[in-house]
Amino acid sequence: MQGEQRARTIFLCLWTLVTAAKLVVAARLPLFVDEAFYWQEGQHLAAAYSDLPGLTAWLARLGVEVGGHHVLGLRLPFLAIGAWLPWAVSRIATRWFGNVAGWQAGSLTLLMPLSATLGMMAVPDVPMAMAAVLCLDAGARLLRNVDAAAAVKLAFGLMVGALSHYRFIGVIAVGFIALLLMPQGRRMLRDPRIWVALAVGVLAWVPLLAWNSDNHEAGLKFQVVERHPWDFEWTGLWFLVIQPMMVTPLLCIAMWKVAVAGTRAGDGTRAQWRYFGLVGGVSTLAIFLLGFFTDVERISFHWPLPGYLAMLVAVPVVLNGWPRWLRRTAWWTAGVGLTLAFAYYLMASSPALREQLAGYKYYPRNFAGWEPLAAAVRDELRQMPPGTTLLAGNFKVGAELGFQLEDADIEVLPHPLNDKHGRSVQLGLWGLLHDGRRNGPRLLVLSPSDQRYRELLDRYHAICAQVGPLPGPRVVSTDHGFQRFLLFRLPAQRSEGACVAPAMAWLDSPSAGDRVEVDMQVSGWAFKDGVGLARIEVLVDGRHVTDAVYGRSFDIRPAWPQSNDAQHPHVGFDTRIDTSGLAPGRHWLGLRLHGNDGSVETWQEQSFVVPMR
Incomplete structure (x- = not known):
């Protein structure tokens, strides 16, 4: 006993x-991205869905009906x-x-x-x-x-x-x-x-x-x-x-x-x-x-x-x-x-703790950045004409924004990710797969973090084919850019012409996590299809420290032959930074990319370590 x-x-x-x-x-x-999609399914009640039987969606609907949104x-x-x-x-x-x-x-x-x-x-x-x-x-x-x-x-x-x-x-x-x-x-x-x-x-x-x-x-x-x-x-x-x-x-x-x-x-x-x-x-x-x-x-x-x-x-x-x-x-x-x-x-539920995992394998990206994104979307929609519709780059963005904005009918562009997770057919049944060719003011929200980097330029060109050349984006960056969104105000009438895409960049030196000398060499490459880049700012811990010298010969076209930046092959950049004023420990190196069209895009940051001296 x-x-x-x-x-x-x-x-x-x-x-x-x-x-x-x-x-x-x-x-x-x-919300994890799958949870958000189950919420969306629950807002479109049915006996079964493309990815699952009905019970998970029914329980999600019951939860918000009883417990609130x-x-x-x-x-x-x-x-x-x-x-x-x-x-x-x-x-x-x-x-x-x-x-x-x-x-x-x-x-x-x-x-x-x-x-x-x-x-x-x-x-x-x-x-x-x-x-x-x-x-x-x-x-x-x-x-x-x-x-x-x-x-x-x-x-x-x-x-x-x-x-x-x-x-x-x-x-x-x-x-x-x-x-x-x-x-x-x-x-x-x-x-x-x-x-x-x-x-x-x-x-x-x-x-x-x-x-x-x-x-x-x-x-x-x-x-x-x-x-x-x-x-x-x-x-x-x-x-x-x-x-x-x-x-x-x-x-x-x-x-x-x-x-x-x-x-x-x-x-x-x-x-x-x-x-x-x-x-x-x-x-x-x-x-x-x-x-x-x-x-x-x-x-x-x-x-x-x-x-x-x-x-x-x-x-x-x-x-x-x-x-x-x-x-x-x-x-x-x-x-x-x-x-x-x-x-x-x-840790995943705490923004401060989650930020500490940025750059590591177990960074919980699917939990990160949705509330700041929703706030930015609301702000953009307030500034756009009445009747502006929201257009998401893939089902993850559509479902997460849908929950944040209490809108289960956000249209989504076709994307390989929709197919990979078995959601394309369901989106099509709801009439939410958008071909990008309809007129009217739209706010397009893309998540480049969801794409393998080597496939990102192809994705941008595919989006250009769907909606036309892209205007300069508003960047919403969380956890040093490891969760990053791009917001585009698309015009009411589809534009035509060569693809104008978001900027792309890479830091060759220093490598992520490197221990650096007092005089830190910074080098890499960057380009922006359609218009090219006018200037590259170099940031440390989010603060401007210098401008890079841009225009060194660095031909990336063997990797991306479809790139149409007229400045190729002169897309390399270099600069040096004095790190003697930085405290020992981990710091973040970033780029701010200025396009010739007036666009400004903050790039994903990269960590480096200042040793004890």
């Missing part, structure tokens, strides 16, 4: 602290599911392994970084995790005795999963494999009540199947074919490094011990143990193997979560068999993982 009381107290304290922390972070964390309101339904999940895992573990193990399983769900942070973002993995746990609970109960209540829970879980994500098909397949490997499972599948529940689950896929049938299987093709290379890549081995970090190493070992134990036959409670181990082990192993062939460019570290939740149910039994020191280390390591996960989200 004393052990049970202690385990219960720990769980309740952890649940209260973690839930409160999630509410605080969710209220401060800017802000990030916390949008995320409230997802936070509620995330708060429910540890209780659900705890109840499953209690039923099969006792009260102490039940409370401990709930506590581990609150400590494991992947499950602890679930719900802070409005993403489909939240309802999908809910569906997986519902089906897991129902399946374990049905192994012991088939009854109507458990069959109804199974049907409900299958419905929620079908409405959450295409990936839930994998959860269903894993569940079938686990049941077929067990004599109790094969016996269960012979009961007609199970097939009634499965039939209800199948019917929940009808809206998604209907959408695909009406739209040439666009969603299915994207999820199964287009987003994955289906070529063997050794990068799949990163799974073995990333996943132990996401769940903490000792907890990962304990879960795999559950999976291994699931391969052993047994009776009584052992049947449920096998079931949890097989579901979790088969799921995780399948995702690991698929990782050698599937999409590695987008975030996928969360894919194994349903399998981890299955194994987590039995993990307390494994941990209680370890030496006390190792058991305590596992708990404390999980706590450290939880702290680090929350620290990352807190």
Whole structure:
């Protein structure tokens, strides 16, 4: 009884602290770009969408209707599911392994970084995790005795999963494999009540199947074919490094011990143990193997979560068999993982802290700069003629600005990024894919940060073909330019002529992060298609220090033969800066590019280090 009381107290304290922390972070964390698009889908209610079934969008719509139009309101339904999940895992573990193990399983769900942070973002993995746990609970109960209540829970879980994500098909397949490997499972599948529940689950896929049938299987093709290379890549081995970090190493070992134990036959409670181990082990192993062939460019570290939740149910039994020191280390390591996960989200939600990551690999760019952009857009629209329409360069900009401005109907230019994320068809169905040829005053918003640099000039020329030569932009720069937007006041009538594009530049010296001498050599190149550059200011920490000498011969046309700047090949620049007056530490070198058309553009900054002298 004393052990049970202690385990219960720990769980309740952890649940209260973690839930409160999630509410605080969710209220401060800017919308991730996918969340913004789910909000936009929720403003255009439908049974299914090009990228997902309907449930995520419905929950997003419910959130803003009930909680108000802000990030916390949008995320409230997802936070509620995330708060429910540890209780659900705890109840499953209690039923099969006792009260102490039940409370401990709930506590581990609150400590494991992947499950602890679930719900802070409005993403489909939240309802999908809910569906997986519902089906897991129902399946374990049905192994012991088939009854109507458990069959109804199974049907409900299958419905929620079908409405959450295409990936839930994998959860269903894993569940079938686990049941077929067990004599109790094969016996269960012979009961007609199970097939009634499965039939209800199948019917929940009808809206998604209907959408695909009406739209040439666009969603299915994207999820199964287009987003994955289906070529063997050794990068799949990163799974073995990333996943132990996401769940903490000792907890990962304990879960795999559950999976291994699931391969052993047994009776009584052992049947449920096998079931949890097989579901979790088969799921995780399948995702690991698929990782050698599937999409590695987008975030996928969360894919194994349903399998981890299955194994987590039995993990307390494994941990209680370890030496006390190792058991305590596992708990404390999980706590450290939880702290680090929350620290990352807190950093992403703090402009000052986020700025410190500018230039590093883990800079959270998709969270950055949307509020300053919205403020600049409002300011520009106030100065433009009545009836000016907003035109976004890609779906990310359109969705994020849409949420900030409470406008779910911002038109978007065709962009490879829309295709890459499976959003072009949906934008077309809403009538929001703009061909750029309609007249009327427009404010065009581009995000050059979303384009690979070597492809950026091609993108600018494609936009010129769509809307005509571009006027001088207003630059909205966040975190030293690592999130950067360009705002163009397009004329009411389309202009014709050679493409006038935003300026492009590069700093050859110093390189990013270099430790510099007192007399710092600065060199590079810059050009502006259509009009050329008249002047280049050099900035240190945002302040003008000198003008560069512009016009040195530096031919970049082998890389960009389509460039039409008449000053080629004389687009190099040089200058020297005295750094003796700078404090030791990290500083930022920037450029302000003046076009011959009067445009002024601030370029992305580059860090350098002044050493102690």
